[in-house]
Amino acid sequence: MKVSEFLNNTQSPFVLGAFFSRYVIEKGFIQTISQYKSTKFLDDSIYKSSLPLYLDALNYQSSDRIWEYKSKTSFQIVLENDLDLNNDRFYKLLLRKIMLSPFFIGEILDDDKKEFIRGFFEIRGSVDTSRPYLSQDYFYNSELELKRLRLLIDNFNIPEEAFNINFRELQSQFVSGENRRNTQFRINLFWYIKNIGLINEYKAKIIKEVYGINYKRNIDEIFYFECEEPSFTKAMINERLGFYLNTIYGKNLSNYEIDKIRKDLEFEEEKNDKFKRDVNIVKFMRIYAPDICAGCNDIYDIKDRSFLTRQNRYYTEIHHCISVGKDKELDVLENLVKLCPTCHRALGKGSSSAEYQKELIKRILNSNQQNLEFAKIIFASDDINILVEKIQENLK
Numbered sequence: 001m002k003v004s005e006f007l008n009n010t011q012s013p014f015v016l017g018a019f020f021s022r023y024v025i026e027k028g029f030i031q032t033i034s035q036y037k038s039t040k041f042l043d044d045s046i047y048k049s050s051l052p053l054y055l056d057a058l059n060y061q062s063s064d065r066i067w068e069y070k071s072k073t074s075f076q077i078v079l080e081n082d083l084d085l086n087n088d089r090f091y092k093l094l095l096r097k098i099m100l101s102p103f104f105i106g107e108i109l110d111d112d113k114k115e116f117i118r119g120f121f122e123i124r125g126s127v128d129t130s131r132p133y134l135s136q137d138y139f140y141n142s143e144l145e146l147k148r149l150r151l152l153i154d155n156f157n158i159p160e161e162a163f164n165i166n167f168r169e170l171q172s173q174f175v176s177g178e179n180r181r182n183t184q185f186r187i188n189l190f191w192y193i194k195n196i197g198l199i200n201e202y203k204a205k206i207i208k209e210v211y212g213i214n215y216k217r218n219i220d221e222i223f224y225f226e227c228e229e230p231s232f233t234k235a236m237i238n239e240r241l242g243f244y245l246n247t248i249y250g251k252n253l254s255n256y257e258i259d260k261i262r263k264d265l266e267f268e269e270e271k272n273d274k275f276k277r278d279v280n281i282v283k284f285m286r287i288y289a290p291d292i293c294a295g296c297n298d299i300y301d302i303k304d305r306s307f308l309t310r311q312n313r314y315y316t317e318i319h320h321c322i323s324v325g326k327d328k329e330l331d332v333l334e335n336l337v338k339l340c341p342t343c344h345r346a347l348g349k350g351s352s353s354a355e356y357q358k359e360l361i362k363r364i365l366n367s368n369q370q371n372l373e374f375a376k377i378i379f380a381s382d383d384i385n386i387l388v389e390k391i392q393e394n395l396k
Helices: 003-008 013-021 044-062 087-099 111-121 149-155 172-176 189-195 201-211 237-247 255-264 279-288 341-346 354-367 369-379 384-393
Strands: 024-026 029-035 068-071 074-080 133-137 163-166 184-188 215-217 223-225 317-320 336-339
Touching: 003 074, 003 087, 013 029, 013 044, 013 074, 013 087, 013 111, 044 074, 044 111, 044 201, 133 189, 149 163, 149 237, 163 237, 184 189, 189 201, 189 223, 201 215, 201 223, 255 369, 279 317, 279 336, 317 341, 336 341, 341 354, 354 369, 354 384, 369 384
Parallel strands: none
Antiparallel strands: 024 029, 029 074, 068 074, 133 184, 163 184, 215 223, 317 336
């Protein structure tokens, strides 16, 4: 089939869901692929015998024999790219076709919408045997593609609480370099098998074996399960998506920043919620560092911004250039600087304008080489403007 025919002719909701989930453009063709792996919970012979049955199920759901073998264990729909579309253009035309389809307009979760959801999730989704999710790798080449999950939330009558997303940059194995996995998009397994059902009996058998739930095949060759409607906690998918777009997407974050975000989102439990700051380095800084303010010493004389103490030294305050919070690794001498009380107070979160705070931070970095070098290491950048931006964003 040619891409022009695909876009101009009526396609089943299942096929549209499959392409909306994932497609690849290469060598003059656009294709969507479905595959699934064997599991240790079932005999390998069950997996092998399920493959031709699954191909029949794919074509039955598509209302046409459009699927074919790509390999012994994978299946594909291949479109000839006669319009020479790039990724962005094909995605926009596909999205337009979906939004103009009759099933898209309906307000209830009818059979056509269920078909679309099966095409989106099941052709690549795998049963999570440790937690009740149907999970898939979530690919996106642009912010528009990243937001396509919103189409499911807003127009397919799926409870927002049923969704879960784990962005690759926030996965502990990705951060450590142990396993560079893709972003994982998940839907609650119990809600899915009760309300949407499966077309692949092999996956149904996995669920029965792992979760102990029986299933039945209906007249449309869909496997539904006899399970209770799951209860959900507060929906977080929209908050996570917004946080990702504003904080992570398209940004070159250091390992320290990623680790901090994971802690802020409570992805990891810390052994101690608090730690005692090192009073010795503060004492050392008070005694041996010159009594000048790194924030304003090129503008004011310290005697105009402070007062003499009984030790006959001008009063200064010790400031962490990069705010410490709960991060013990930042409580080091290289991150300390002396400030006058006025500048120190101005660097509290929200205490003065962002622009003024950035000016102060830049002056500190320019006048203190050790602070500058330490910030370069923490934020993995040599660009002072980037360092200033990140330090200001992290003020406590």
